[in-house]
Amino acid sequence: MPAAHRECSVQSFPFGEPHGLEFDARFDKVRADEPLCRVRTPYGVDAWLVTRHEDVRTVLVDPRFSRAAGLGRDEPRITEDIQPRGILDMDPPKVTRMRRLVAGAFTARRVERLRTRALEISHQLVDAIVAKGAPADLVADFGFPLAVTMICELLGVPVGDRPEFETWSQALVATTAFSPTERGAQIGALMAYMGGLVRQRREEPTDDLLGALVAARDGHGRLTEEELIFLAGGLLAAGHETTATQIPNFVYVLLSHPDQLALLRSRPELLPSAVEELMRWVPLTLSLPVPRWALEDIELSGGTVKAGEPVFAQMSAANRDPGVFQDPQRLDITRRPNPHVGFGHGIHHCLGAQLARLELQVAISVLFERLPDLELAVADTDLKWRTGHALRGLLALPVRF
Amino acid sequence: MSLPLFPFQCPRSIDPPPQAMEMQAVDPVPHVRLASGHQVRLATRYDDVRRVLTDGVLSREACVGPDAPTIVPGSMSPDMLSNMDPPRHSRLRRLVSGAFTFRAVDRLRPQVELVVDELLDEMVVKGAPADLVAGLANPLPAVVICEMLGIPRDERAPLYAWVHAATHPDAEELDRATTEASTYLLDLVERKRATPGDDLLTALIQVRDAGDQLTGPELLMTVLTLFGAGQETTASQLAKSVLVLTRHPDQWDRLVADPGLVPQGVEELLRYVGLGHAAFPRAASTDLELSGVAVRAREPIFPLLGVANRDPVVFPDPGRFDVTRVDAVLHLSFGRGIHFCLGAPLARLELTVALTALVTMFPTLRLAHPDTEPDWNPHTVAGGLSSLVVTW
Numbered sequence: 195m196p197a198a199h200r201e202c203s204v205q206s207f208p209f210g211e212p213h214g215l216e217f218d219a220r221f222d223k224v225r226a227d228e229p230l231c232r233v234r235t236p237y238g239v240d241a242w243l244v245t246r247h248e249d250v251r252t253v254l255v256d257p258r259f260s261r262a263a264g265l266g267r268d269e270p271r272i273t274e275d276i277q278p279r280g281i282l283d284m285d286p287p288k289v290t291r292m293r294r295l296v297a298g299a300f301t302a303r304r305v306e307r308l309r310t311r312a313l314e315i316s317h318q319l320v321d322a323i324v325a326k327g328a329p330a331d332l333v334a335d336f337g338f339p340l341a342v343t344m345i346c347e348l349l350g351v352p353v354g355d356r357p358e359f360e361t362w363s364q365a366l367v368a369t370t371a372f373s374p375t376e377r378g379a380q381i382g383a384l385m386a387y388m389g390g391l392v393r394q395r396r397e398e399p400t401d402d403l404l405g406a407l408v409a410a411r412d413g414h415g416r417l418t419e420e421e422l423i424f425l426a427g428g429l430l431a432a433g434h435e436t437t438a439t440q441i442p443n444f445v446y447v448l449l450s451h452p453d454q455l456a457l458l459r460s461r462p463e464l465l466p467s468a469v470e471e472l473m474r475w476v477p478l479t480l481s482l483p484v485p486r487w488a489l490e491d492i493e494l495s496g497g498t499v500k501a502g503e504p505v506f507a508q509m510s511a512a513n514r515d516p517g518v519f520q521d522p523q524r525l526d527i528t529r530r531p532n533p534h535v536g537f538g539h540g541i542h543h544c545l546g547a548q549l550a551r552l553e554l555q556v557a558i559s560v561l562f563e564r565l566p567d568l569e570l571a572v573a574d575t576d577l578k579w580r581t582g583h584a585l586r587g588l589l590a591l592p593v594r595f
Numbered sequence: 596m597s598l599p600l601f602p603f604q605c606p607r608s609i610d611p612p613p614q615a616m617e618m619q620a621v622d623p624v625p626h627v628r629l630a631s632g633h634q635v636r637l638a639t640r641y642d643d644v645r646r647v648l649t650d651g652v653l654s655r656e657a658c659v660g661p662d663a664p665t666i667v668p669g670s671m672s673p674d675m676l677s678n679m680d681p682p683r684h685s686r687l688r689r690l691v692s693g694a695f696t697f698r699a700v701d702r703l704r705p706q707v708e709l710v711v712d713e714l715l716d717e718m719v720v721k722g723a724p725a726d727l728v729a730g731l732a733n734p735l736p737a738v739v740i741c742e743m744l745g746i747p748r749d750e751r752a753p754l755y756a757w758v759h760a761a762t763h764p765d766a767e768e769l770d771r772a773t774t775e776a777s778t779y780l781l782d783l784v785e786r787k788r789a790t791p792g793d794d795l796l797t798a799l800i801q802v803r804d805a806g807d808q809l810t811g812p813e814l815l816m817t818v819l820t821l822f823g824a825g826q827e828t829t830a831s832q833l834a835k836s837v838l839v840l841t842r843h844p845d846q847w848d849r850l851v852a853d854p855g856l857v858p859q860g861v862e863e864l865l866r867y868v869g870l871g872h873a874a875f876p877r878a879a880s881t882d883l884e885l886s887g888v889a890v891r892a893r894e895p896i897f898p899l900l901g902v903a904n905r906d907p908v909v910f911p912d913p914g915r916f917d918v919t920r921v922d923a924v925l926h927l928s929f930g931r932g933i934h935f936c937l938g939a940p941l942a943r944l945e946l947t948v949a950l951t952a953l954v955t956m957f958p959t960l961r962l963a964h965p966d967t968e969p970d971w972n973p974h975t976v977a978g979g980l981s982s983l984v985v986t987w
Contacts, residue, residue, distance in 0.1 A: 251722065251723075254722070255721070255722035286720075290720070293716060293720070294713070294716070297712055297713070297716040305955070306854055306951065306955060463848060463849065463852045465852060466848070466851045466852050466958050467848065467851075467958075470958055470959055530844065530959075530961075531959060531961050531986075532959045533723065533959060533986060533987060534959075539722050539723075540720060540721075540722045541720045543719045543720065543722075547956070548955055548956060551955070551958070552955075
């Protein structure tokens with residue numbers, strides 16, 4: 195009944211900033227009552243919101259939904275300025291070409307070889323935490339340095355330059371935390387820095403990922419200089435902001451679900467399954483999903499999206515769809531099957547998913563193995579959460595052990 | 596009383612035919628008849644199968660030729676390495692294996708990894724559900740063999756068409772595709788002779804053993820055999836391995852939790868998954884005894900590898916699938932003796948790389964239609980699947 199839905203009232207979107215990692219119950223209501231929901235964002239044209247697992251997957255995977263079609267349009271968004279998203283603004287075949295270049299570096303085998311390194315770094319960080327004594331902050335003392343060191347080593351970015359690009363890359367995933375001018379300046383600085391690293395590699399080839407990307411660009415002229423630098427900057431930012439945020443999130447969720455933590459401790463083989471379930475359960479993104487534009491009229495479960503209309507596919511809502519996940523609000527580390535879309539779906543499926551899985555698995559196993567008495571050092575209600583940021587996460591996670 | 600017809604008519608399955616398992620227990624070297632009318636013997640027990648494969652009194656040549664018993668049409672050429680006895684076999688095998696050593700194959704690892712990565716990323720991009728046969732199992736061996744041989748990417752169409760035709764029912768189409776593939780390969784051999792490359796085909800052209808080298812027909816037959824022996828077997832084994840793992844989620848989870856277990860899991864999968872009805876038959880030059888049963892000289896014997904792999908004398912609780920089974924590597928799936936699969940290192944490499952990538956990239960992988968019987972392809976020698984639709 196597409197016509198009926200078109201008469202529904204337009205809802206303000208995002209619905210609001212829920213506290214901590216709370217899942218916004220309004221998504222459950224919309225999923226049940228209005229699977230194709232009209233929404234209005236602070237800036238840009240009105241859009242559709244889909245929340246059902248099936249619809250979310252369709253919007254993400256069907257090539258008739260385009261990202262590139264949004265360029266030059268008044269995209270629905272939170273901030274006044276339109277933020278370029280690099281590879282996320284591309285459609286095939288361009289994105290396929292970029293993906294190909296990076297995929298070889300990020301997929302199973304090279305990442306598996308990084309497992310030993312992830313273990314080493316995690317143990318060193320725990321050594322330092324133990325040496326310093328409680329309380330420790332698992333954001334600054336663990337999650338962040340682990341994720342940053344891993345992505346830097348993979349890319350070939352000097353870890354010593356870290357403090358600078360921490361700010362730069364935070365700007366890349368900020369929503370309202372930076373002013374547009376400030377944000378632009380920070381991203382510009384990140385890109386200038388990456389440009390320098392690219393030039394170095396042109397003079398002196400390296401076998402790190404950045405060197406491989408430069409070689410691919412120079413060897414086949416397949417990437418423009420700008421594309422290359424933006425891709426590398428994007429990888430650096432995306433590669434640590436997300437994982438650095440999720441590691442403390444996962445630790446916090448496990449600490450607040452003692453039954454699941456006890457189960458994991460008694461059955462360590464559940465670790466990969468636990469990481470998948472945490473990927474499903476934690477609604478990581480706070481900002482808007484990246485809208486997809488319909489290239490033709492497309493039927494979804496709640497009605498028709500007309501050609502030229504933008505759609506938001508709410509992945510966190512798909513991950514709580516009771517039609518797919520039994521008792522979806524429950525954290526169940528033994529859940530199977532678990533077709534979550536925590537890493538997205540389709541052509542823009544997270545390129546670094548393997549690296550993220552490995553880091554999350556290693557981080558959880560090392561922390562809870564080395565620090566068996568790990569617990570929050572402050573009351574849950576005193577934890578400080580980030581605001582104005584695309585990703586939900588803790589500013590600090592003070593723990594005792 | 597008429598003899599049972601072999602291959603046994605039974606539903607396609609990962610497990611060996613119940614009839615064969617019963618024979619292993621009570622009548623281990625039975626007489627059976629083939630559709631061609633031949634009366635032959637089967638070897639079903641591990642020790643008997645191993646002996647048939649390794650004992651020098653048993654000959655392959657004795658079971659080759661226009662009137663020889665076979666269950667695999669088109670496998671009767673006396674010029675195929677697998678159909679020869681020493682000394683002819685020894686000479687050719689030495690020449691070919693010179694270019695096909697474990698080391699030469701292991702050098703291919705990065706290429707195989709890249710091929711797998713590209714195929715799986717395509718699967719990710721297209722989204723779930725996906726057909727693992729069309730997306731991974733079928734293209735992987737074909738692409739890897741082409742890469743190995745140094746066949747340029749834009750020239751592979753006739754080879755892929757031939758590989759495709761080989762598992763489809765149209766015999767004329769297969770003949771045509773075989774001719775086209777052969778014509779292409781002969782031309783490529785000439786080009787590689789003129790302009791050698793860093794590839795297996797050049798190596799095969801250049802191999803020399805004390806002044807001896809491969810003749811033109813031997814070279815072509817060897818290359819065709821690479822596809823014939825390496826394509827369908829690996830594709831079937833890979834697809835069926837995933838089928839078995841999705842049916843044993845606890846075992847899948849063990850590999851997800853520790854991808855380092857994959858090489859061991861690959862051996863158990865080679866043991867557990869039956870590949871075809873039987874190995875090529877052999878016949879003895881003298882009377883002999885297998886499991887106390889007298890077998891006459893010149894009586895053809897088909898060794899049932901998959902049945903031997905379930906022999907409880909060697910593999911305790913043989914029907915149990917366990918990726919950590921320590922002695923799984925004793926399986927006979929690559930044969931034994933002088934005809935031991937030349938491509939075993941390559942098959943192991945492809946299976947290990949593919950399964951490692953699957954368990955790390957798709958930890959939540961499962962069948963899209965778990966309650967329906969998989970889509971068996973009746974036109975495959977190895978008992979393959981036409982499709983295997985998975986989701987994640």
